[in-house]
Amino acid sequence: MKVSHKIWIIMTVMLVAALIGVVVWLSVWLYGERMRADNARMQMEYVYENALHDSLDSVSEMENSLAKLLVSGSRAENMSIAADVYKDAAAAAEVVGRLPVDMYEHTGLQKFLNQVGDFAASYIRSAGSGADVSAYEEQFDDIHSAAAEVRRQLAEAAGRIGTDGYSVINDIDAGLNISVGVGEAVIEYPSIIYDGPFSDADNESSWKGLDGLPEISEEQALAVARDKLGIEGGKIVGISTGAAVMYEIEGTAGGADAYASVTKCGGMIASAAIGRETEGKGRLGEDEAAEKALEYAEALGYCGCLTPVWYNESGSAAVINLAPESDGIIYYPDLVKIKVSLTDGALLGAEACGYCANHCERAYPPARMTPASAEKCVSSRLTVTNVRLAVIPKGSSERLCYEVAGTYKGLDYFVYVDACDGTQVDILRVIDDEQGKLVA
Amino acid sequence: MKKLKVLCLALALTLCFVGIAGEAVGRYEPGVSITAVAANIVKGDTAANIKKVQQRLKELGYYKIAVDGIWGPKTRAAVIAFQRDYGLTQDGIVGSRTEKALGITLSSSSSSGATGGYSTSDMNLLARCVYAEARGEPYTGQVAVAAVVLNRVRSSKFPNTISGVIYQNNAFTCVADGQINYTPNETARNAARDAVNGWDPTNGCLYYYNPATATSKWIWSLKVELTIGRHSFARA
Numbered sequence: 001m002k003v004s005h006k007i008w009i010i011m012t013v014m015l016v017a018a019l020i021g022v023v024v025w026l027s028v029w030l031y032g033e034r035m036r037a038d039n040a041r042m043q044m045e046y047v048y049e050n051a052l053h054d055s056l057d058s059v060s061e062m063e064n065s066l067a068k069l070l071v072s073g074s075r076a077e078n079m080s081i082a083a084d085v086y087k088d089a090a091a092a093a094e095v096v097g098r099l100p101v102d103m104y105e106h107t108g109l110q111k112f113l114n115q116v117g118d119f120a121a122s123y124i125r126s127a128g129s130g131a132d133v134s135a136y137e138e139q140f141d142d143i144h145s146a147a148a149e150v151r152r153q154l155a156e157a158a159g160r161i162g163t164d165g166y167s168v169i170n171d172i173d174a175g176l177n178i179s180v181g182v183g184e185a186v187i188e189y190p191s192i193i194y195d196g197p198f199s200d201a202d203n204e205s206s207w208k209g210l211d212g213l214p215e216i217s218e219e220q221a222l223a224v225a226r227d228k229l230g231i232e233g234g235k236i237v238g239i240s241t242g243a244a245v246m247y248e249i250e251g252t253a254g255g256a257d258a259y260a261s262v263t264k265c266g267g268m269i270a271s272a273a274i275g276r277e278t279e280g281k282g283r284l285g286e287d288e289a290a291e292k293a294l295e296y297a298e299a300l301g302y303c304g305c306l307t308p309v310w311y312n313e314s315g316s317a318a319v320i321n322l323a324p325e326s327d328g329i330i331y332y333p334d335l336v337k338i339k340v341s342l343t344d345g346a347l348l349g350a351e352a353c354g355y356c357a358n359h360c361e362r363a364y365p366p367a368r369m370t371p372a373s374a375e376k377c378v379s380s381r382l383t384v385t386n387v388r389l390a391v392i393p394k395g396s397s398e399r400l401c402y403e404v405a406g407t408y409k410g411l412d413y414f415v416y417v418d419a420c421d422g423t424q425v426d427i428l429r430v431i432d433d434e435q436g437k438l439v440a
Numbered sequence: 441m442k443k444l445k446v447l448c449l450a451l452a453l454t455l456c457f458v459g460i461a462g463e464a465v466g467r468y469e470p471g472v473s474i475t476a477v478a479a480n481i482v483k484g485d486t487a488a489n490i491k492k493v494q495q496r497l498k499e500l501g502y503y504k505i506a507v508d509g510i511w512g513p514k515t516r517a518a519v520i521a522f523q524r525d526y527g528l529t530q531d532g533i534v535g536s537r538t539e540k541a542l543g544i545t546l547s548s549s550s551s552s553g554a555t556g557g558y559s560t561s562d563m564n565l566l567a568r569c570v571y572a573e574a575r576g577e578p579y580t581g582q583v584a585v586a587a588v589v590l591n592r593v594r595s596s597k598f599p600n601t602i603s604g605v606i607y608q609n610n611a612f613t614c615v616a617d618g619q620i621n622y623t624p625n626e627t628a629r630n631a632a633r634d635a636v637n638g639w640d641p642t643n644g645c646l647y648y649y650n651p652a653t654a655t656s657k658w659i660w661s662l663k664v665e666l667t668i669g670r671h672s673f674a675r676a
Contacts, residue, residue, distance in 0.1 A: 259668075273583060
């Protein structure tokens with residue numbers, strides 16, 4: 001046997017062995033990958049099943065509490081049951097958002113749960129203040145029926161789990177949507193008695209600040225953006241509806257992207273932003289920035305004795321909140337926010353939807369309470385630092401309050417006390433951090 | 441002898457293949473874990489910062505591969521080697537001392553505090569969503585995307601948290617295709633912050649879509665309120 005022949009055999013054996021090795025190694029690896037994929041799939045299935053069970057639990061509890069409300073006669077007991085409704089509705093709304101259902105088809109379910117929670121909270125506030133709550137109580141029956149229907153459908157969906165190898169993920173793979181309940185809430189809420197954050201009242205109200213002002217054309221809106229904000233080459237990219245009709249304008253200012261929303265009524269700048277980079281170390285101090293903000297606000301046409309009420313620095317820009325002040329009263333609903341570059345003091349943006357919507361002459365009866373008596377209405381734990389009159393937004397209306405600023409255990413608070421009857425309307429807590437002061 | 445050569449070549453190719461396959465498998469890591477590790481190692485955790493470190497280490501001869509802005513074992517090894525030579529603690533972390541020794545300045549991640557009632561992680565998530573959904577769009581378009589997320593948080597029809605809205609099933613394509621895990625740039629962060637501060641170019645819109653790519657029939661039925669860049673915005 002020749003030497004080269006021997007080598008040939010050895011090489012063939014090695015090659016075959018190497019190939020077998022590769023095949024075995026790949027098989028083992030692929031098997032491992034498959035196991036990991038199956039395991040991940042199973043864990044995901046459990047997450048979905050868990051979400052479905054949790055949704056059903058919360059909705060069942062909510063429906064149960066609503067059923068009790070139907071027969072409960074005592075106001076104190078009603079408030080306690082409504083607190084359970086609020087808690088369970090919030091939990092259900094949170095977990096329903098995690099279900100693998102088509103969000104476009106289930107916005108109604110989310111809305112129903114959010115509004116039930118909101119309704120319960122609103123009821124508790126009204127009942128607690130001693131107001132007439134019969135308008136709420138008339139709604140209990142309808143809300144309970146709707147909740148019972150949601151529960152029935154959720155129970156049906158959850159009931160399929162664990163039967164005939166049913167898998168939520170298989171349904172999703174097959175392009176099927178699991179059905180978990182009503183697409184639309186079947187009840188109508190009376191917005192007059194219910195104005196929580198999720199009420200529809202906000203969408204319906206018009207901007208009274210623009211009442212009686214003349215309508216402007218697209219060309220006039222472009223001229224406003226050019227003259228007041230220096231937006232060149234502006235074009236209308238849309239006309240947005242909603243509470244106020246606005247021309248949406250896009251262009252450039254000083255070489256940067258810029259946009260402005262100009263109201264059709266009155267041609268006010270409701271909001272604007274100039275996307276200029278603000279690199280570099282800030283030079284402007286808080287007072288200088290606030291002064292700049294006041295100048296810009298006046299130039300943009302927001303008149304009415306504006307005064308800085310908040311200062312928030314982030315990066316090399318600052319946002320200064322301005323509110324009108326007249327006769328010692330601060331009008332928070334009419335807020336104007338001006339964003340100023342701290343590098344060179346340039347205007348970076350304005351947001352004045354609050355101002356455009358609400359700014360008008362108001363006639364509040366003089367405050368019955370004195371600042372000293374308002375101070376007595378807040379917790380004795382607070383060390384009061386300042387008391388002043390302020391109009392604050394509350395739901396879809398406004399209230400004249402004393403703003404009592406104070407500290408407790410190193411934390412800053414603002415407590416709002418009704419200027420006529422001394423009831424506590426709102427508490428805000430301030431978070432101090434390196435970027436400035438923010439209201440939470 | 442010709443056969444021998446062919447066989448040798450075949451064997452070499454086989455071994456090469458095993459090597460490449462092995463390396464490919466060994467390198468397989470989900471993108472998430474890369475960013476998660478990087479977040480602990482470089483101040484500010486942005487790709488730009490990592491690039492700066494890699495570039496400087498390359499100039500100094502510690503880092504030999506491509507400057508890609510991804511924190512991997514090679515980058516870490518280069519940092520440790522640099523720290524050893526400069527008498528620094530060899531922890532692979534670019535802290536202020538290493539930063540100084542390298543002679544570079546890293547920009548800190550700017551949203552280190554809460555803004556408008558939202559936490560830092562909320563702000564990061566919002567910025568990631570803006571970057572993944574609208575990078576390359578005009579600045580206004582980026583603020584608008586962030587504003588739509590916040591409008592949904594405030595709407596009764598959607599979950600009540602930023603994370604609930606962003607991770608909602610089928611809500612954003614960037615979540616479905618994993619782009620949500622990209623590191624956002626400063627523009628996206630600014631856009632997110634402006635939206636949290638109350639800027640809303642969409643005037644309350646809850647939906648947007650790209651007419652060139654949208655597949656949902658339902659979304660086409662919505663009335664378009666305005667168009668910014670490639671996105672059409674609709675109220676409901």
